[in-house]
Amino acid sequence: MRILKNLMNFFFFAVVVALVLFFLVPQVEKELPQGVFYKKDVPLPTNLHPTVEKRKEQLVEKVRGSGINIVITEGHRSVQRQDKLYEQGRSSEGQIVTYAKGGESYHNYGLAIDFALENEDGRIIWDTEYDGNGNGRSDWLEIAEAAKGLGFEWGGDWENFKDYPHLQMDFGLSIRELKRGKRPKVDEYADEE
Structure with missing residues (x-):
């Protein structure tokens, strides 16, 4: 017993x-303060991952071929820039645009891009209903569909926080794994064209 x-x-x-x-x-x-859970000997990337860069270019070419004026507004983002965006709507003026602090965004690891549209007047817009190519479908949703076809995950599909301009490729890695130094290898994810 x-x-x-x-x-x-x-x-x-x-x-x-x-x-x-x-x-x-x-x-x-x-x-905890930033860096406590980071692996010290693995630096953060300073550019987009080569596969993300290649797919970004393919996306731009594909949607422009459909008459959509896409603008890539952000790619790789420094930890400092991410922290500044996180402060927006909290300790600085503006609307909240992210819930990720520095080191907690796929942008910080070169695995994400943001986009917008350019309208006929040349202005950058974030209108998800805009149909600039006049085919009866939202240009925004056409871009998201094309991006997903290229392997991107679209922030507009997320349950908790809809991030409509956001596209990312996580290569099966969580933010926690990235913070601890894991990185996608270029050769592992190269196209087999």
């Missing part, structure tokens, strides 16, 4: 520890 009681106590303790690690560690990771 005593062995059974000890086993039950151990099992209860193990479950509690597992739950704490599962729920608490990611939250603590967000609250």
